[in-house]
Amino acid sequence: MSEITAEQVAHLANLARIALTDEEIEHLTTELGQIMHAVEKVSEVATPEVPPTSHPIPMQNVYRDDVVGETVLSVDEALSGAPESDDSRFKVSAILGEEQ
Template sequence: MSGITAEQVAHLASLARIDLSPEEIASLTIDLGQIVESVKKVQEVATPDVPATSHPMPLTNVFRDDVVVPSLTVEQALSGAPDRDGDKFRVPPILEED
């Protein structure tokens, strides 16, 4: 097994300020042990000649050209606004200022 003990799990829980019951500690001890064992297995396979991958399929970002197109005028954009201040929407304040 991985060597993860219930005391280690309880210590980690206290560091994270998580209150765990004895049953939860026992369950997490088993779960964390299995995780550590799985990581060990992956480390055995991950040799320097195997390239690291973050995704099984190669991904590329697809960007479109940034093209300027006609959009709404200020008057059109503010035509349905209940209140405005020049070229801006006027909204009620959400913070009280002293």
């Protein structure tokens, strides 16, 4: 891969509509060059025999069966901490389609 230039950084900044000073362009040219160098190193090591991974050790989700159980709170107990309630339900203000 070729080295990234200050002109390329300035061009990308212009495309992204980001105003950069000369010092920022110089700093980003160095930073992006280091990033590209690191990607090149990884590309050298990555081979078809090595499968891509997102985590170094195998992981699996632990699920339990969703079983309906006995409710331990009464309706009054559940609503006791609510700022507002309406009979046996929580009362919340509408958030869609109305100005607050």
